[in-house]
Amino acid sequence: MKIITLAGPPSVGKTAIIAHAIRVLLAAGRKPAAVKFDTRSPVDAERLKRDFGIPTISGLSGYLCPDHYFVSNMEEAMDWGAHQEADVLFVETAGLCLRCAPHIEGIPAVTVVDCLGGFDVPTKMGPMLSCADLIVVTKGDLVSQAEREVFIHSLPRNAPRAEVLPVNGLTGTGVRAVLRWLDRQPEGANAASARLRHDMPASICSYCTGERRIGRVYQTGNVEKLDWKAAP
Amino acid sequence: MSLASISILAGQGRDGGVEVVRRIDLVPGDTLAVVGPTGSGKSVLLSDIEQLAEGDTPSGRRILLNGRAPERSPLGLVATLSQRTNFVIDTNVATFVATHAACLDKPGEDWPNIVLGLANRLCGEPIRHDDPLQGLSGGQTRALMIADIALISDAPVILLDELENAGIDKHAAIAALADRGKIILTATHDPVLVLMSRRRVVMRGGAMVHLHERDAAETLWQERLRGLDEIFRNARETLRGGERLTLGGIL
Numbered sequence: 102m103k104i105i106t107l108a109g110p111p112s113v114g115k116t117a118i119i120a121h122a123i124r125v126l127l128a129a130g131r132k133p134a135a136v137k138f139d140t141r142s143p144v145d146a147e148r149l150k151r152d153f154g155i156p157t158i159s160g161l162s163g164y165l166c167p168d169h170y171f172v173s174n175m176e177e178a179m180d181w182g183a184h185q186e187a188d189v190l191f192v193e194t195a196g197l198c199l200r201c202a203p204h205i206e207g208i209p210a211v212t213v214v215d216c217l218g219g220f221d222v223p224t225k226m227g228p229m230l231s232c233a234d235l236i237v238v239t240k241g242d243l244v245s246q247a248e249r250e251v252f253i254h255s256l257p258r259n260a261p262r263a264e265v266l267p268v269n270g271l272t273g274t275g276v277r278a279v280l281r282w283l284d285r286q287p288e289g290a291n292a293a294s295a296r297l298r299h300d301m302p303a304s305i306c307s308y309c310t311g312e313r314r315i316g317r318v319y320q321t322g323n324v325e326k327l328d329w330k331a332a333p
Numbered sequence: 334m335s336l337a338s339i340s341i342l343a344g345q346g347r348d349g350g351v352e353v354v355r356r357i358d359l360v361p362g363d364t365l366a367v368v369g370p371t372g373s374g375k376s377v378l379l380s381d382i383e384q385l386a387e388g389d390t391p392s393g394r395r396i397l398l399n400g401r402a403p404e405r406s407p408l409g410l411v412a413t414l415s416q417r418t419n420f421v422i423d424t425n426v427a428t429f430v431a432t433h434a435a436c437l438d439k440p441g442e443d444w445p446n447i448v449l450g451l452a453n454r455l456c457g458e459p460i461r462h463d464d465p466l467q468g469l470s471g472g473q474t475r476a477l478m479i480a481d482i483a484l485i486s487d488a489p490v491i492l493l494d495e496l497e498n499a500g501i502d503k504h505a506a507i508a509a510l511a512d513r514g515k516i517i518l519t520a521t522h523d524p525v526l527v528l529m530s531r532r533r534v535v536m537r538g539g540a541m542v543h544l545h546e547r548d549a550a551e552t553l554w555q556e557r558l559r560g561l562d563e564i565f566r567n568a569r570e571t572l573r574g575g576e577r578l579t580l581g582g583i584l
Contacts, residue, residue: 245481275384
């Protein structure tokens with residue numbers, strides 16, 4: 102079974118890319134399955150199941166950090182995929198705060214970004230880009246050729262080892278190149294011993310567990326303050 | 334990359350029947366118009382080229398570069414321009430052009446002047462260095478994009494998708510791209526654009542059904558339509574400029 106992790110900011114088209122890939126794989130007689138980690142709503146996974154009839158499962162992190170929730174469930178997700186006798190397992194994460202990357206050593210890692218956010222987005226994204234094997238660039242049809250070229254040229258500086266492929270999430274143009282790339286990737290690693298490519302940020306203060314009062318006295322755990330004494 | 338030719342090898346239409354047109358070869362400087370009603374498969378053909386189909390798209394077509402199936406999709410092979418294309422960044426024209434040239438390692442030249450020189454030949458309303466990109470009209474935007482693709486972009490293949498009514502001198506635009514040795518495919522309903530290409534492929538039901546070459550009669554039509562297009566553009570610029578149209582302009 103080939104496993105592939107997909108990460109990227111909200112609304113860049115991660116699920117659309119998976120949907121186009123599933124359509125192509127099914128037409129070729131393959132058996133894809135999808136695990137979708139999200140924060141609140143399972144609609145994406147339900148849509149994949151409804152549109153394609155493939156095994157899908159949705160994990161909702163609720164008040165937990167979605168990336169921590171993703172890592173805590175990755176081994177089970179891979180076992181589930183094997184149990185479904187899938188030959189390609191897509192694992193999509195919510196990827197919200199851009200401090201970490203959900204990518205795992207030995208498992209093909211895809212990060213999706215769109216062209217609409219401006220030229221300094223790659224610098225802002227950090228490990229999610231630098232840990233990727235493949236960067237998929239979406240929404241290129243909405244911007245000028247020059248903007249697309251400047252954006253794509255700025256990516257390798259931040260992700261020297263990644264390949265870059267453009268995909269149109271609406272039409273699916275480019276998704277075959279992604280699947281040809283996937284064919285060249287190794288089979289998935291053993292989850293029990295696999296390691297994250299980048300550490301996850303600490304997330305252990307009172308607000309992580311549902312505290313809503315903002316006063317100092319209610320803050321416990323790993324609380325970090327800006328240097329207010331040095332402020333002018 | 335250096336590209337001597339690109340070839341389109343037939344697949345099948347939506348009904349599964351093999352395409353009548355078996356193969357189209359294009360070399361630098363060639364233009365090919367793609368015609369047919371909405372839904373006939375024009376965009377799919379452009380999309381096959383954009384992702385270098387290997388028989389793995391719904392059309393079953395194959396795309397060859399320099400006569401061979403490419404091993405990898407080379408990034409930067411294809412530049413695209415469509416009605417949907419917009420500038421999204423917030424900067425002025427000169428900074429934008431200079432940024433694009435710098436990121437492609439093309440320093441030294443006065444790129445803003447060079448690009449604006451061409452853009453302003455394509456478009457009636459002059460574009461200035463310090464104009465904000467977001468303030469340009471539709472015609473100015475298209476003119477700047479075409480000049481930028483012709484002069485700065487390294488992509489050897491240009492896909493123009495339904496670029497009609499852009500308010501620019503289409504003939505000069507296509508000529509500027511072809512003069513730079515680009516291979517141009519243009520999907521269009523505009524007769525001026527169609528006849529500007531020496532060859533045109535006709536799409537129906539997802540398949541390439543004819544490959545026409547412009548003949549003597551169509552060359553006369555091309556000249557006539559180009560003249561009409563120029564009259565139309567001049568009238569637009571005159572009215573837009575607050576002037577009156579005179580009898581002298583039409584008799």
